[in-house]
Amino acid sequence: MAHWRLAIGVALALFLAACGKPAEQVRIYNWSDYIDPALLEQFTQETGIEVTYDTFDSNEILETKVLQGGTGYDLVVPSNHNLPRYITAGAIQPLEKAKLPGLSNLSPDLMAKLAVFDPSGTYAVPYMQGTIGIGYNTAQIAKRLPGVAIDSWDVVFDPKTLAKLKDCGVYFLDASEDMYAVALNYLGKDPNSTAAADYGQATDLLLKARPYVRKFHSSEYIEALANGDACVAIGYSGDVLQAKARAAEAKNGVELAYVVPKEGSQIWFDVFTIPKDAPNPDAAHRFLAFMLRPDVIAKASDYVQYANANAAATPLVDEAVRNDPNVYPTPAMAARLFVTTTKDQGLLRDVNRQWTRVLTAR
Amino acid sequence: MRRDRSRLAAILPGLWLAAFFAFPFVLVLKLSLSDTALSVPPYTPQIDWSRLNAFIAGLDVETYARLVADRLYLDAWVSSLRIAGTATLLLLLIGYPMAYGIARCAPPARHALVMAVVLPFWTSFLIRIYAWIAILKPAGLLNAALAKLGLPAVNLLNTEAAVILGLVYAYLPFMVLPLYAVLERQDGRLVEAARDLGSPPFRAFWTVTFPLSLPGVAAGALLCFIPMAGEFVVPDLLGGSETLMLGRVIWTEFFANRDWPAASAVAVALLATLLAPILLFERQQAKVLR
Incomplete structure (x- = not known):
């Protein structure tokens, strides 16, 4: 009996101690491998706000969670082309710009591109930007395609070329909207086409490439490229660069390269937004103010090897990262990059149905 | 008094079923x-x-x-049932001899063996499936072993065979345990009587042991077949793009199309087809109890 009372007493004391002074918290839901953990510690040290940090690996999962509501997150990071859906659904709240003096640091060029999705930057603060391109194993490709310059989507979309690479491992993204955008662009069509016939042609193109593709997956190619299981992949710039860094770290003799093909490709932005039902929007604003500081976001870019949207931060970014055209596109390359727009529900459904046909041949 | 208590005993599972099956099902149906x-x-x-x-x-x-x-849904439904059915059959072929062997051991060994069947659960399901990727991938452990033996390499990863292999591996305990429970309780004297009356061992097994173990066979088969038909993780990790299963279709509807009604409708359709074997099993169980 006495034991019980003691136990209950101790439990109660612990409970009260835990409740006594709740530390302020900000809960962030971001892409995996997408921040320098040291920055989160620095934020807590400077503000006393604790950070709970969770990760996801696809826009689809993020949107499904946020649109259901009640996620408990104060900040979520969707990509540009999904943003209008969040705004229309009323899933995110407008920013209190008075709390974000650092907004003036953002690159005007980039904000102009973003205005298509979020007019006058009411809802979103851009975080990083990247491209879709081809990641490849230099030695393996040179052996199979001697003398061929790897600078065109032909490498992955021309069945004749692709057939030569089948045995060393070809990976495509399993992301219908991204894949159709680059396929349409390769065919000389508008990557944001709303014409069903265009998507039909893109499907034919992808179906012809399909027999030579080992796997359609949006993240497995990172590891596969790094350990030599894959020799070519359609992937996201930072992911391929991470695979390259992993291979170099493992010293396994795998040498990787990334290229944005000459026909052009998609550029995308990931943006911070605050869900409508965020428990602590004030802490979210303080985190955004922190991330808008040039010294902070420069460190973030050094770590993840993606370009940030902060013009004032560019000189502070590590030279090797800043001068890499695959991270910070040169003006010539930037001219070949396009953004994708939002599809309506009917078109989205049709495109995904065609994508399922590509995946399953049914 | 006695009657009241038995009625109470029947209410509790009923409430359980209402709260955790009927109510969510109505929600899904409404959504669809x-x-x-x-x-x-x-x-x-x-x-x-x-x-x-x-x-x-x-x-x-x-x-x-x-x-x-759209043919897609019918195709996915057929191939889900085919894959789950094949895996269930293999599970029976592997699980029955295992359960039979364990039930025939002396009690201390029996407990150790049952423990060994349950032991893999102590590792995360996801990690165990990832381990299969390491075994089956082109430069994986399996092909390294085959090369040592001078045999040609096989490419199993991302095929339907890999999915079935993964399912059989993951669900084996769910097949072995119900079979073991039935076989262990069986009265050994029945087989002895058959043998004394001149029945050869296999015939004694086939006419006495096996029919008596049918409730265990049914329980194990259902326990494996039903979740396997809607399985998502194993086909996603071990299967290729062309491995079409309903779990994957539901995922696409839910996440890629953001179409909750369609995802719910597929789930309802799957449940409706699985209800038939469950009801058959119920009737058979009721018969056994009587």
Whole structure:
């Protein structure tokens, strides 16, 4: 009996101690491998706000969670082309710009591109930007395609070329909207086409490439490229660069390269937004103010090897990262990059149905 | 008094079923009859519970019409049942001798062996499936072993064979345990009597042991078949793009199309087909109890 009372007493004391002074918290839901953990510690040290940090690996999962509501997150990071859906659904709240003096640091060029999705930057603060391109194993490709310059989507979309690479491992993204955008662009069509016939042609193109593709997956190619299981992949710039860094770290003799093909490709932005039902929007604003500081976001870019949207931060970014055209596109390359727009529900459904046909041949 | 208590005993499972099966099912059913919408939550409820007339008129069966019109769903349904059926058959072929062997051991060894069957559960399911990737991948352990033996390499990863292998591996304990429970309880004297009357061992097994173990066979088969038909993780990790299963179709509807009604409709259709074997099993169990 006495034991019980003691136990209950101790439990109660612990409970009260835990409740006594709740530390302020900000809960962030971001892409995996997408921040320098040291920055989160620095934020807590400077503000006393604790950070709970969770990760996801696809826009689809993020949107499904946020649109259901009640996620408990104060900040979520969707990509540009999904943003209008969040705004229309009323899933995110407008920013209190008075709390974000650092907004003036953002690159005007980039904000102009973003205005298509979020007019006058009411809802979103851009975080990083990247491209879709081809990641490849230099030695393996040179052996199979001697003398061929790897600078065109032909490498992955021309069945004749692709057939030569089948045995060393070809990976495509399993992301219908991204894949159709680059396929349409390769065919000389508008990557944001709303014409069903265009998507039909893109499907034919992808179906012809399909027999030579080992796997359609949006993240497995990172590891596969790094350990030599894959020799070519359609992937996201930072992911391929991470695979390259992993291979170099493992010293396994795998040498990787990334290229944005000459026909052009998609550029995308990931943006911070605050869900409508965020428990602590004030802490979210303080985190955004922190991330808008040039010294902070420069460190973030050094770590993840993606370009940030902060013009004032560019000189502070590590030279090797800043001068890499695959991270910070040169003006010539930037001219070949396009953004994708939002599809309506009917078109989205049709495109995904065609994508399922590509995946399953049914 | 006695009767009251037994009635109470029947109410509890009933409540359980109502709270954790019937109620969620009604929600899913309602969702499957709704429209998609770009809002929070991402669908418009099509049912106004207060007016029953409007309720009937407002039902949106368009989603179900699509399930019938597009071959994809039927194909996915057939291949899910085929894969789950093949895996169940293999599980029976592997699990039965295992359970039989364990039940025949001396009690201390028996407990150790049952423990060994359960032991893999101590590692995360996901990690065990990832381990299979390491074994089956082109430069994996399996091909390294085959090369040592001078045999040609096989490419199993991302094929339907790998999915079935993964399913059989993951669900084996669910087959062995119910079979073991039935076989261990069996009265050994029945087989002895058959043998004394001149029945050869296999015939004694086939006419005495096996029929008596049928409830265990049914329980094990259902326990494996039903979750395997809707399995998502194993086909996603070990299967290739062309491995079409309903779990994957539901994922696409839910996440890629953001179409909750369609995802719910597929789930309802799957449940409806699985209900038949469950009801058969129930009737058979009732017969056994009587």
